[in-house]
Amino acid sequence: MNIGEASNASGVSAKMIRYYEEIGLIRPMGRTGNNYRVYGEEEVHILRFIKRARNLGFSLEETETLLKLWQDKSRESAAVKEVATAHIGDLERRIAEMQGMVKTLKHLAHCCGGDNRPNCPILDDLAGDGAAAGDPQAPAARKKMKQNA
Amino acid sequence: MNIGEASNASGVSAKMIRYYEEIGLIRPMGRTGNNYRVYGEEEVHILRFIKRARNLGFSLEETETLLKLWQDKSRESAAVKEVATAHIGDLERRIAEMQGMVKTLKHLAHCCGGDNRPNCPILDDLAGDGAAAGDPQAPAARKKMKQNA
DNA sequence: CCTTGACCTTCCCATCATGGGAAGCTCCAC
DNA sequence: GTGGAGCTTCCCATGATGGGAAGGTCAAGG
Structure with missing residues (x-):
């Protein structure tokens, strides 16, 4: 073949x-x-x-693990289950995250006229005009930062 | 700054x-x-x-669109809403897809002993021993393919 | 004055999984 | 032998982000 x-x-x-x-x-x-x-x-x-x-x-890395387990006739099913369970957790985390986005977006979209007028609560939210829900975290290391504003 | x-x-x-x-x-x-x-x-x-x-x-591309709309004082809110709605649809599609995976995985994990024995329905499913649920689609163009098996 | 170190700059590379496409083979049917 | 589908390898692109090197700059403290 x-x-x-x-x-x-x-x-x-x-x-x-x-x-x-x-x-x-x-x-x-x-x-x-x-x-x-x-x-x-x-x-x-x-x-x-x-x-x-x-x-x-499953990622290719997880897939590789599963593949090896599959080919290992003396595997313990617990090992397989662990990989699967971890993946389920990962998926559920991502699903929850996206559901949060959807919830916010639906609310904003609901509040938006969607007409020919410029006024738009979606943009207002993105601009931070309302109380924005999202991690208010700065990303970088921020270890010392000179504070000389 | x-x-x-x-x-x-x-x-x-x-x-x-x-x-x-x-x-x-x-x-x-x-x-x-x-x-x-x-x-x-x-x-x-x-x-x-x-x-x-x-x-x-939002992707950077969508973000760029939103940014331009934000800065365009004569925008129509409908345009913004459209971007948001499309994104909601996209998220929901991805959520549904992942929920499908979770559902299957939970079922399989539930059926798996998770002990020290090798026998494992998760691997059985991946190996196609049961009726596998997933697109049974071949990916490539497959326009003519010689069929000389 | 000189050192230290926190900051800035640009440039390159890595991720993750996949596809696109070029250049150059082979193979088969006609 | 010719055409075209198939194979090979090689390079590049995606999306968004991080890591890190090499080098310039600035401010504070010795």
Whole structure:
């Protein structure tokens, strides 16, 4: 099987298959005399595993961990569950963050006339005219900062 | 005001302030004799606007649009609302996608013993042993593909 | 005066996962 | 043998941000 067929069979683009090989996520494939990579059913299975993990939002690093666990017949399912649970937590954090944005935005959009007049509570909020809800944190190290305003 | 003070006052890192200038999001600042950038209250206000927009998840491109609308006193609030509404839609799409992942993952994690035995439904799912839910789409163009399996 | 160190400058590189595209092969069918 | 689809490698781009080096500047304190 050439890379294109492996791609079709797995749903992973040829570009990504080569990339996964490059970063060591999958083993370098054997080559035919013409220097084409050769794939078998097992490789396709692995690629589908990766694809599925990516579809569930796992990073390539997490995917690698899962892949190794999958191939380790003496794994403990607790290890797998831990990766999954951490990922769930991560997703939920991001979801909550985005939901906060949506909530604020919906409120602002609701208050905005959306007509041909310039007056707009959305811009007012962004400009800080109302009480802005957001971390009022300065980002940089800010260790000593000269205070010579 | 130097860049560090503007950073502290706005919550935008100095690095990002320079970057925003580079990509044209903010106008190049005047320099003092020592080649330091100089900021005033107005610039800090703009930076806070940007910061707030970023906190609400707007891309820099959207932020630029909003910034221009903010500075355009003859804008129509409909234009602002449109940007916000589109962004809300985008966020909701992403939230839904992630919620789908969470739902699947929680189910799988729930079914996983999480003990010292190797047997694991999470890996089984990733390996495609069950009916996998995910787009069964091949990614690449796949226009002609030789089919000589 | 000189040192120290906090600040500024520019420039390059890294992230994360993916795609685009060029240049140059091979292979197959016609 | 020709055309075109497929393969190879290599470089570049994305979006937004951070890290860090190399070097200039400024202010305070010895």
